Amino acid sequence: QQQVKQSPQSLIVQKGGISIINCAYENTAFDYFPWYQQFPGKGPALLIAIRPDVSEKKEGRFTISFNKSAKQFSLHIMDSQPGDSATYFCAASSASKIIFGSGTRLSIRP
């Protein structure tokens, strides 16, 4: 009940395309869902986050879609650029803990 399942494990997208990463959770107590971006040799950095009272949040080219009934959320990267190549982690947190997904290695081909 504590897992956050993330897919795919790796993803290759052409420049200008849409990158989509999916996550699913089980514990309905989670109330904050952040996405972290990690470049090689660096620590993860918060990219965008959503709370379950909204179904979508957009910041620039990055959008989180949230489906509370299905307990799923996804990250969409529009107009993907080579600079977006990184590992992306979803997470789910509550008052007592945060659980990270296993990560998706995204490569944007020029």
Next chain:
Amino acid sequence: DSGVTQTPKHLITATGQRVTLRCSPRSGDLSVYWYQQSLDQGLQFLIQYYNGEERAKGNILERFSAQQFPDLHSELNLSSLELGDSALYFCASSVIATDGEQFFGPGTRLTVL
């Protein structure tokens, strides 16, 4: 720059040895988290401290221990090191006790030979 500092950046040691990793959280953050990231692996939560007290424990081995000092910096102690302990160790901090908005340091790369 997240404002979280970690030292050292790299550490090479031998099996059976003991090392200490240090973390200084962002100014004003009371909560410190430690994570282990092995090659091509996700983030494994080890332990969390809040304002000097242990708050949550994850998959931390008994050979590992941590503490948070009155000035809020934290140290992760790894003892009886094994080859499998080679990994990136990240510290993160947040303002409140449990916050999904964590700020990560640059990490310490530990190599056990």
